[in-house]
Amino acid sequence: MPMFMKLxxxxxxxxIFSVLMYLIDKKTGFNKLKYIYKQIIIGLVFGIxxxxxxxxxxxxxxxxxxxxxxxxxxxxxxxxxxxxxISGVIGGIERFFAAFxxxxxxxxIACSITTVLAGALAAVTRKFLFDNKKAxxxxxxxxxxxxxxxxxxxxxxxxxxxxxxAFTIVRKCTFxxxxxxxLAVMFAILLVSFIGNYKRRERHDIRRISQTFSxxxxxxxxxxxxxxxxxxxxxxxxxxxxxxxxxxxLNIDDVKADISDASDKNLLDLTKLIANDISxxxxxxxxxxxxxxxxxxxxxxxxxxxxxxIILSTYDAFINYNMxxxxxxxEFLVLLDGETKExxxxxxxxxxxxxxxxKYAGVALDSGFVQVAYDAQRFQRDIDKQVxxxxxxxxxxxxxxxxxxxxxxxxxxxxxxxxxxNIGVTGISIDTDNTAQEECFTAEVYGQxxxxxxxxxxxxxVIAVIPQDEVEFSKDLSIYITAFMLxxxxxxxxxxxxxxxKKLIVNNIRKINNSLAEITxxxxxVTVDVRSNEEFASLSDDINSTVVTLxxxxxxxxxxxxxxxxxxxxxxxxxxxxxxxxxPNRTEFDIYAxxxxxxxxxxxxxxxxxxxxxxLAFLIADVSGKGIPAAMFMMxxxxxxxxxxxxxxxxxxxxxxxxxxxxENNDAGMFVTAWMGILDLKTGHVDFxxxxxxxxxxxxxxxxxxxxxxxxxxxxxxxxxxxxxxNELRLEPGDEIFLYTDGVTEATDIQENAYGExxxxxxxxxxxxxxxKSLCELVKNDIDRFAGDAPQFDDIxxxxxxxxxxxxxxxxxxINR
Numbered sequence: 001m002p003m004f005m006k007l008x009x010x011x012x013x014x015x016i017f018s019v020l021m022y023l024i025d026k027k028t029g030f031n032k033l034k035y036i037y038k039q040i041i042i043g044l045v046f047g048i049x050x051x052x053x054x055x056x057x058x059x060x061x062x063x064x065x066x067x068x069x070x071x072x073x074x075x076x077x078x079x080x081x082x083x084x085x086i087s088g089v090i091g092g093i094e095r096f097f098a099a100f101x102x103x104x105x106x107x108x109i110a111c112s113i114t115t116v117l118a119g120a121l122a123a124v125t126r127k128f129l130f131d132n133k134k135a136x137x138x139x140x141x142x143x144x145x146x147x148x149x150x151x152x153x154x155x156x157x158x159x160x161x162x163x164x165x166a167f168t169i170v171r172k173c174t175f176x177x178x179x180x181x182x183l184a185v186m187f188a189i190l191l192v193s194f195i196g197n198y199k200r201r202e203r204h205d206i207r208r209i210s211q212t213f214s215x216x217x218x219x220x221x222x223x224x225x226x227x228x229x230x231x232x233x234x235x236x237x238x239x240x241x242x243x244x245x246x247x248x249x250l251n252i253d254d255v256k257a258d259i260s261d262a263s264d265k266n267l268l269d270l271t272k273l274i275a276n277d278i279s280x281x282x283x284x285x286x287x288x289x290x291x292x293x294x295x296x297x298x299x300x301x302x303x304x305x306x307x308x309x310i311i312l313s314t315y316d317a318f319i320n321y322n323m324x325x326x327x328x329x330x331e332f333l334v335l336l337d338g339e340t341k342e343x344x345x346x347x348x349x350x351x352x353x354x355x356x357x358x359k360y361a362g363v364a365l366d367s368g369f370v371q372v373a374y375d376a377q378r379f380q381r382d383i384d385k386q387v388x389x390x391x392x393x394x395x396x397x398x399x400x401x402x403x404x405x406x407x408x409x410x411x412x413x414x415x416x417x418x419x420x421x422n423i424g425v426t427g428i429s430i431d432t433d434n435t436a437q438e439e440c441f442t443a444e445v446y447g448q449x450x451x452x453x454x455x456x457x458x459x460x461x462v463i464a465v466i467p468q469d470e471v472e473f474s475k476d477l478s479i480y481i482t483a484f485m486l487x488x489x490x491x492x493x494x495x496x497x498x499x500x501x502k503k504l505i506v507n508n509i510r511k512i513n514n515s516l517a518e519i520t521x522x523x524x525x526v527t528v529d530v531r532s533n534e535e536f537a538s539l540s541d542d543i544n545s546t547v548v549t550l551x552x553x554x555x556x557x558x559x560x561x562x563x564x565x566x567x568x569x570x571x572x573x574x575x576x577x578x579x580x581x582x583x584p585n586r587t588e589f590d591i592y593a594x595x596x597x598x599x600x601x602x603x604x605x606x607x608x609x610x611x612x613x614x615x616l617a618f619l620i621a622d623v624s625g626k627g628i629p630a631a632m633f634m635m636x637x638x639x640x641x642x643x644x645x646x647x648x649x650x651x652x653x654x655x656x657x658x659x660x661x662x663x664e665n666n667d668a669g670m671f672v673t674a675w676m677g678i679l680d681l682k683t684g685h686v687d688f689x690x691x692x693x694x695x696x697x698x699x700x701x702x703x704x705x706x707x708x709x710x711x712x713x714x715x716x717x718x719x720x721x722x723x724x725x726x727n728e729l730r731l732e733p734g735d736e737i738f739l740y741t742d743g744v745t746e747a748t749d750i751q752e753n754a755y756g757e758x759x760x761x762x763x764x765x766x767x768x769x770x771x772x773k774s775l776c777e778l779v780k781n782d783i784d785r786f787a788g789d790a791p792q793f794d795d796i797x798x799x800x801x802x803x804x805x806x807x808x809x810x811x812x813x814x815i816n817r
Contacts, residue, residue: 006058007065007176011184014049014070018078018188021045022195025079036082043086046075050091050115054098063172064104066111068095069118069147070184076122077135077143077185078192084126088119106169110154118147128499137189142218144182146491151177153484167477174480209506214498225490232482240475245440248453248464251396252438255404255464256457263374263458264344266382267361270296271342271372275363278303278370289314299358299375305368308333326351332362335369347379347458357459379459384412400450400466403428407459416446428463430454442468508536516543524551565628569597572631575638577608580773588681588807589616592772593799596743596780596792603630604741604795605638609646611678614807617645619676620739620799622693633670637662637716641676651678651687655716655724659691662717672716675739681807684731689724691716694742697764701734705764707757708737731803738764738775739801743794747783750790755783772800 021042024030030038053068068091076084092115099108125143126132135143152170159166274292278284289301293314303312308323323329328351334340347359358373374382394402403414409423418425427444435441437455445452445465454463508530515528528544531537573595580592593606603623611617621637623630640661644654654676662672675696677688692715699705713724731737740760747755763782767775776798783796 003058003060007067007180010053010056010058010067011070011180013052014046014067014074014184015188015191017045017049018074019191019195021079022192026196035080039080039082040086042075042079042083044090046071046083046087047090047094050087051094054091054095054103054111057103060176061172063169065173065176065180067177067180067184068111069115069151070144070181070188072115072119073122073140073144073147073181073185074188076119076126077130077140078189081123081127081132084119084122086119088116088122091119092116106159106165107155109158110151114147114151114154117150121147125495128502129495134192135189137186137193140189141182141186142491144185145178146487148178148181149484149487153481153488156481163477164473167473167480170480171476209509213501213506217494217498217501221490221494225486228490229483229486232486233479236475236478236482240471240478241440243474244451244466244471245453247397247400248440248451248466249438251394251400251402251464252453252455252462255394255402255462256455259458259460259462260346263347263359263379263382264361267359267372267374268342268344268363270298271361271363271370274298274301274372275365275370279365284312286312286314296372297378298372299378300371300373302371302373303365303368304332304362304371306336308336311368332360332369332371335362335364340364347374359458380406396464396466397470399470400464403463403465405461405463407461409461412460423461423463428452428465430461430463504532508532512536512539512543519543519547524554568628568631572635575635576605582608583610588804589679590772590802590804591616591618591800592776593620593797594776594780595795595797597795598626598743598792603627603634604743604797605634606739606797606799607638607642608799608801609642611646611648614681616679616681617642617676618679618739618799618801619674620693620741620797621672621674622741622743622795622797624671626795629668629670633668633672633717637672637674641674645676645678650726651676651689652724652726655689655691655713656722659716659718659722659724660720663720666717671718673741674716677737679731679801679803684733684735684803684806686729686731686737688727688729689713690727691724692718694740694745696740697738697761698729699736699738699764699768701732704768705736705738705761707761733803733805736772736775736800736802739799740779741795741797743792743796744779744783744798746794747787747792747796748790749787752790755786759786772802775800 025038030041033041050068050071053066053071057064057066059065072084072088072091075087092112095103095115096108096112099105104111121143125139126135129135130139152174155170156163156166274296277292281288284303289303289312293299293301300318301314302310302318304323305311310318310321310323313319313321321329323333328345328348330351331345332343335343341364342362344361345359347357350356350358358375359379360371360373362369362371396402401415403423403426404412405423406412411418411421411423411425413419414426416426423430426446429443435454438453440451440453443450443452443465449468450465451468451471452463452465454461456462511530512528515526518526524547526547528540530540576595577593582591591608593608595604595606597604603625604621605623606618606620608616608618619641621634621641623634623637625633637658640658641654644657645651649657655674672691673693674691675688675693677686679686690710690712692712695707695709695712697705698708708729710727714722745755745757745760759782760779763779764775767778770778779798780796
């Protein structure tokens with residue numbers, strides 16, 4: 001299987017199991033287990049995945065790539081802190097012992113520690129950074145990168161005695177291990193979030209302060225990291241270049257000094273011998289000098305008197321030459337100061353003839369000094385052995401070297417034993433016209449790219465060479481370690497600053513917001529008490545002071561509203577019939593009604609009135625809602641229905657016309673349920689209509705109460721265009737009809753049990769022989785006993801009508817209202 005496929009498969013394992021474990025947790029009975037049991041199981045599963053990451057590592061260029069740390073990171077960041085720690089410990093312990101049966105022993109300690117810390121890091125960040133919730137994919141990516149960077153640093157720290165091999169492993173593993181583990185964690189979180197529809201929906205698209213702060217902090221830290229690492233890389237490159245130049249210069253200077261010291265010593269020793277021979281002679285002739293020249297195999301011998309004039313020379317043209325005549329010769333006049341006894345000059349052109357290359361040495365005599373010179377051939381022959389010895393064992397860095405060539409570019413010394421060969425065999429070609437001495441240039445030396453530098457010393461080309469790989473290794477090592485350390489430092493800095501801000505600011509803001517939520521919810525007795533620092537203490541005091549002031553205003557307003565509502569209640573009750581018996585002179589019927597509102601004013605109402613001497617209209621109604629709006633709608637409905645009834649409309653037309661009027665401009669969407677009847681006192685005939693109201697109860701003479709079941713129409717003001725039907729029934733003398741609103745049957749006790757129609761029916765049947773007023777009072781008292789301490793949530797309204805006897809035909813009385 002290709003390497004890429006193997007790596008992709010290994011990276012996909014923690015992703016696949018993250019999705020599977022999530023689905024199992026959400027779709028099966030697994031989610032019913034206790035939290036700690038689920039965490040242990042998930043930790044074991046991902047611990048096994050971490051073990052597989054170790055055992056099935058992929059070899060890439062001699063380094064084993066593992067996707068091991070993604071398992072504890074997924075467990076901790078997605079499922080919970082205990083799962084992350086358990087899987088990290090399992091994976092870390094197994095990695096340690098795996099070295100004994102084939103896993104890499106070189107990274108044994110580093111990888112074991114990092115895997116354990118991966119689980120711990122996931123646990124800590126989930127608990128303290130993400131409030132024990134699943135991390136977002138971006139933070140998962142960053143935390144995975146941070147973990148793998150730490151892994152690379154641990155390889156360095158555990159192998160400080162073998163940094164070269166450690167860095168070789170790190171350089172091969174860094175990109176693949178960081179990218180694969182990070183991508184595995186990122187895709188695991190992304191897929192789990194997609195499946196679970198974890199997309200955050202903030203109210204009004206406003207993020208929490210912790211989210212905003214963390215994102216800006218991460219941005220600032222990221223920018224600072226990029227700037228810092230970029231500057232560090234630039235600085236490191238400059239330092240490496242500077243160090244390379246310095247290293248090449250240093251080695252060249254050492255070789256130059258060695259060559260110069262060797263040549264100076266040889267020539268000076270010969271000069272001293274010649275000076276001794278001259279001093280031992282009483283008379284020095286030109287022939288004697290030539291003999292000395294041949295004897296010591298030198299190029300030239302000059303005797304200079306105290307005036308600085310050459311008085312005797314093996315080179316006739318120099319006789320009578322004044323040493324003050326040139327810079328090169330003038331330097332030797334220090335031998336006439338009486339203190340300097342010897343002087344050696346570098347290999348250079350002579351002052352008298354620049355085409356002649358010489359190296360001179362001088363030794364003081366009693367009456368002047370003697371000067372001895374090497375020519376090029378004698379000089380080279382004299383120090384070649386010294387040069388070879390100097391370069392054979394010299395290293396520039398670890399693998400660099402020194403190459404020395406003569407004026408003809410013939411190799412005098414190098415580590416490849418190419419003595420006598422042209423410098424071109426090394427691969428070096430120097431254009432002295434365009435390449436200055438001590439200037440760094442690149443060349444392929446013996447097949448390897450190198451940094452080079454040359455100087456000319458004592459007639460030799462001294463060339464220092466160091467492989468580019470060696471230089472780049474040092475630079476890359478520094479950059480890698482710097483980048484890793486900066487990533488760790490900036491990552492730790494982000495976490496520490498975020499946790500501090502969260503602890504000192506965000507958590508305190510949440511405490512204040514929680515208190516404010518209770519206050520805005522109506523609990524004005526809550527006290528804000530956040531005093532971790534002066535600012536929050538001041539804010540708490542200001543809020544508490546504001547609440548105290550608000551409570552005062554509310555109490556004042558409540559008292560004023562109570563008075564206004566009490567007045568409104570008086571007005572509402574004055575609109576309802578409240579004098580009983582309402583028609584003292586009429587014995588054909590007995591009627592009584594009562595209303596107890598849930599608030600100061602209610603939406604229920606009742607009404608009754610004589611339409612003529614022999615026709616009695618009576619109704620009960622319930623307006624949707626409570627309080628002032630319901631009361632206002634109630635007054636409108638009551639007045640409208642009464643006016644339509646008194647206009648002589650049939651009962652069904654009354655409701656039809658009232659519905660049309662009430663639907664007009666009903667922007668509040670209120671409605672009314674109503675039951676209305678018109679009793680013919682002569683015959684006991686009742687025409688009635690029901691607009692969505694509760695069915696009344698009918699008791700026949702000497703019988704029991706029963707519900708009057710008939711199909712109800714739609715509520716009034718609910719929809720325009722509704723046509724209501726008319727229903728009929730007949731009451732015989734002694735029959736009763738009981739009307740009520742849903743506040744009776746839907747009254748609840750403290751356990752929220754409803755009073756109910758059955759209880760109402762049973763109560764009425766247990767009290768058959770009471771008048772209308774007593775019957776209504778009995779029902780109200782029974783409701784109060786049933787409800788106990790439970791508050792009244794709806795208006796309780798009742799109307800009881802008893803038909804006593806038929807109206808006599810010859811009766812001629814006016815309508816008593």
